[in-house]
Amino acid sequence: MSVKSYLKPQSVTDALIMAKTHANYLYFAGGTDIQVYLKQQLIKPDHIIDLSDIGELQNIASNDENISIGSMTTLDAISKNNSIYKDFPLIVEAAQSIGTPVIRKTATVGGNILVNNRCNFYNQSFGWRQAIGSCLRDVGDLCQVTKTSGKCFSRNVSDLAAALFCLDAKVIISNQNEGLELSIVDLYNQDGIDFHKHLDHDGILTKIILPIDAGSTWFKKLRIRNTLDFSSLTIAAKVYDNRNFRIGLNGVSMSPVLITGNLDMIDLEGIKSLARKSCKTVDNDMMPLKYRREMIDVYLDQWWVSIQK
Amino acid sequence: MSGPIGKRTPYIEAVQKVTGQAQFAEDFHFSNMLYVKFLRSPHTHAKIQNINLSKAKKLAGVCAISIGRDLPIPFGVLPISPDETAMAVNKVRYIGEIVAAVAAESEKIAHEACSLIEVDYEPIRDFLEPDDSLIDCSPDEQIHSHSKNGTNVHKVAELYFNDPKKAIQNSDISCTRTFKFAGVTHGFTEPHATVAQWNDDETLKVITATQVPHYLQKYLSKVLEIPLHKIRVIKPVVGGGFGGKSDPFPHEIITSYLSIKTHRPVKCVFTREEVFISNHGRHPTKMTLSVGADKQGKITGLDTDIVIDGGSYGSFGVVTSYYNGVLLQGPYRINEFGFTTTRTYTNKPQCGAMRGHGAVNPRYAMEVIIDELSHSLKMDPCDFREKNFLPANTLTVGQLRITSNGVLDCLKAVREKSAWDERYGNMPDGRGLGIACGFFISGSALPINWNRYPQTVVHTKLDFDGRVVIFSGASDIGQGSDTMLVQITAEELGITMDRVQVEVADTKLTPVDLGSYSSRVTFMVGNAAKSSSIKLRDELIKTISKEKNIKPESIQFENNRIFTEDKSLNMSWDEGVEICLAGRGSIVTMGYYISPQLGGKFKGSGAGLSPSYSFGAFISEVSVDKKTGAVKVEKVWGAHDCGKALNPLAVEGQIEGSIHMGLGQAISEELVYENGQFLNSNFIDYKIPSTLDTPDMDVTIIESDDKEGPYGAKEAGEGPIHPVLPAIGNAIFDAVRVRMYELPITPDKVLRAIKEKI
C-alpha cells in the first residue's frame, strides 16, 4: 500500500473540500473493514480522509419523535446509550452482534452501514486471487461462484442495515451539492460491485434518523461462532400498528432485503416465499448455500412463533 | 515433597509475557538488517520453465535473490523421507510453494521485487484428492518420482496381529463405519519468524520460532553445507507450536542462506496466510473401522483401513501413518488387531504433526463405534469401556509396554462428577451426555533420527553466587517446560525457585534435546534434570560432610538451608555452596535420559513405543437445536492420568487447552480447499472457537505414579485432546439420536442427519 497522504478534516465541509481536491481518496471511519481491503490490495487509494476528528458526526440527539445518530458514533457507544437502549433495543442487539468488543470500540455506525460486500472468492490476498484468475469484481472476466461473466453476487453483511431497514430509518448524506435525506433502503443497489447508491459527489453519510414508534422487534444472526463472525444470514423484524410488519434480511444477497406487509394479508408461507424470491443467494460464504437458504425459512418460523405469543 | 513439585506454580516467564517484555523471534532487531519475502507458486502442479530475475534485481534496495537451484539438497524432518527442498527446483507441487526469495532493505521493497520476478510455468495434471492419488499415472505426472507403482502414494503402513477380520466376522456383534475428517491446523498465536545472522568468523546464528532447534541445526548443516559446529540455533520465547513448528522449515533455511549471501542479518516474518499455507497440520482422513464384540461386551477384534491426505511433502507423515493405527492398542485390550494406513501425496500444502499426532481421528472413530456397540448390547457405554480396559503393567498385542494406568480412576471420576448414572439417557430431548476415553505416548522411545546419544542431556551449573543454572536443549513453546526444569532442580536442591535459572534451547550453549514433540519433554528432560540435580546435591553433600565431619546420609536440603535433623549442621545454601566450590570454583553436573529397550522384533515395531502412556476419560454435555442443527457444548468433565502433576496449574491448563482445541476440530474448524488452496486462511473464516463458544470445564487430575517418570510424572500436553471429540460426538447421539461420522460437526450436517432419520 502506498498512500500519498493521510488527511484529518475537522468538519464535514473540510472533508468535502479535501475529497474534491484529492483524486482517488478513501473515507476512513473506524477502518475496521477497509484496513483489511487495503492490506489485501483490494483497494488502492492515493489519499485517506480520516473522518474521526469530525465532532459533528459523533452526536446522538433525541426528541419525542426520533433519535439521530452521528455516523461516526462507535458501535460500542450506541450499545451503551440509554435512549437507544430504551427505544431501540433492536439496534443494540444488532450492534452487539458485530465483530468483537475490541472491534466495536473502533467500528462506527456509518462504517457498518457502508461495510463492503463480501465474497469468499474476493476477500482474499492478491496471491490467492491471482491463483484462481481473479473475478469480475476485481480484474477478472468471470464470477468464480457462478462461472459466468454477467453479474457479481457478493453479499452485503451489515447487521445494522437489517435492523435499520425494519425500523424504517432515514440517512442524511452531505455531498458537494449540499446533501440529501433518504430512506436507508435507497442507499443500496442489488449489485455485488456497485452496491451503494447516492454516495456520488463525494457523499458522506452524516446521520441516521430513527423514528420513535411502538412495536415489537426480533433479531437473529446466523454464524458458526457466537462472536467475531460475519453474518451468514441476519434477520431483523418488527411488528407495529395494526399488525403491519417490516422484515430486514441481510447476508444473503447483494443488498439488504426488505419485506413489508400486514399480517392479516399474508401468511407465513407467503412471507417465506417472498423472502426466498427477493434474496439472490449464491455459494460464496463459508456456510453451505443450501443450509443458509433453509435457515431463512427456519428463522422466519421462529419469528412467527415469537409473534404469536 | 517440600519444594515446588506438585504445587500450582505460575510459569516463570508469565510476567514477561503478559507485560509484553518477552522476546519472540520477531522482536529481534539488528542494525543493517534485511527483510525477506517470497514469491510463491500460483499453480498446484507445474514445471518451472524459466525464471527471469532481471527486473527484480534492478529494483533499488534489493540485495539478494535466490531460487530453488541455489539450495537443491533435499531434506525432511524424517531422514527416511527427505523429499523437500528449500524452494521449488524444476517444478512446483502446491499453490503457495516458495519459488524465489528476495532479501531487501525493507519488507515493502522485497515484496515489490517478488512481483517483478517473471516465472514461466507449464502446468501438469494435478492430484487434489487422495482417491486420485491412489490410481496409476504417468511418471511425468507423479508428484514425486519415488512414489511406488506409478501412483502418488507416499507410504503404506500396516500391522496385523492375529486375524482381526476373522475374529470380527465370528463376533456376536460388530460395527463397521466409514468416517471422514477434515484437515485442521494448529492455529498458534505467533506466526513463524526467523532472524539469521552470518558472522565474520563464518558462523551462523539463527533465532527462530521452532520446537526443534537441534533438528533444524542438523538440516541447516545439510542443506547449506556448513559444519554443524558452525551453526547456532536459538529458540527465543515461542508463541505456541502444537506440532506446527516441529519441522525444519524452508523459510529458516532460505533466510539463513540469504544472510550468508549478503553478509547481513536477515529477517523473515510470515503473514497469517503464509502460516496457513505452511500448514503441517492434521491430515484430512478417511477411515473405515470395524470392531467386533461378544455378548458380554468384550472387544473381539479391530480392523481399520485409513487413507490420509499428506499434501505435497512427507513431513512427519510416515510416523503419522503408523500412529493412526498403533495408538488404537489402548486403552482397551484388543488381541485381534490390524490396520493399514495409506498416506497419499496431493498437490496441496503438506500435512504433518499436530497435537495428539496421528491418533485424534482414529480415536474419534473408535469411541463412536464403542458407543454404538454398547447401545446394540443395551449396555451402559461406561460399563462397556470398563470391561475392556487394559490393566497396569502389561503388554498390548503389538508389544507396547503399559506401566502405570489410571484409566479406570479417570472414568470413575468423570462418571461421578457428571452424575452420569442418573442423567445419561434421561435428559430432555435435544440434550445429551457422551463419554470417551483416550491413550497417548509419553515421548517416543525411538528418536526420529537414529543416533547413539541419549534422548536428552541436562547440565546443571553451580557458581559462587549461589545461583544454579540449568542448561537444556528443551524447547518451551508455552507448555511450561522451563518452569518444570526449575521446579525439579529447586526441589532436589531444597532451594527456592528464584535461585534457579534456565539457559535453554540454544544449540551453542545447551546440550542436545531432540525437541518438543511427542509429549516427551516432562518425562525425558524431567528425568535428566532430576538426575543432574541429584548429582549436584551429592557433590554438595560429599564436600560438606567431609568438611563438617557429618554422615552424608543425614544431610538434608530445604528452604535454602542445609541441615541435619539434630541441627548439628544448620547452614545457609550460600555457606554450603562456598564449601562445595572451595578450591575448584564453579561446577557442572550432567544428567541424561535414555529410553529403555522396548518393543517387538517385527517391521514397524518401533511405532508407538514409549516408556510410558497417559490415559484419560472425558464426558461432555451438549444441547442441540433440532431446527437449526446447531450444537452447543455446555460442559466438559475431563479426567487425565498424567502420573503425577509436577505443576497442577500447568496440567489443568493443558487439559483446558485440549478441550478448547478438541472442541474446535469437533464442531467448527476445517481447512477448506478450493482447487488446492485454502479458502479460509485467516482467523475469521477458520473457525477456532471463541471464549463465548467454550464450555464450562471440570478438570480432574489422576495420579497413577509412573515408576519411570520423574516423581511419577508422564505426559499431559497431547493425551487430553483425544477423548474430547468423541465425547462430543457421542453426546450429540444421546441428545438427538444421530451419529455423526464426519468432522467438523457443523450445523448443516447435524440438520441433514436429523432430517435423514425422520
Ligand SMILES: Cc1cc2nc3c(=O)[nH]c(=O)nc-3n(C[C@H](O)[C@H](O)[C@H](O)COP(=O)(O)OP(=O)(O)OC[C@H]3O[C@@H](n4cnc5c(N)ncnc54)[C@H](O)[C@@H]3O)c2cc1C
Ligand atoms: C474480525 C472482524 C469481524 C467483523 N465482524 C463484522 C460483523 O459481524 N458484521 C459486520 O457487519 N461487519 C463486521 N466487520 C466489519 C466491520 O468491522 C464493521 O462493519 C464496522 O462497523 C465497519 O465500521 P468502520 O467504522 O470500521 O468502517 P470503515 O472500515 O472505516 O469503513 C467501511 C466503509 O465505509 C465507508 N465509510 C465509512 N464511514 C463513512 C461515511 N460516514 N461516509 C461515507 N463513507 C463512509 C468507508 O470508506 C469504507 O468503504 C468485522 C470486521 C472484522 C475485522
Ligand code: SF4
Ligand atoms: S460473487 Fe463472483 S464476481 Fe462477485 S466477488 Fe464473488 S466471485 Fe467475484
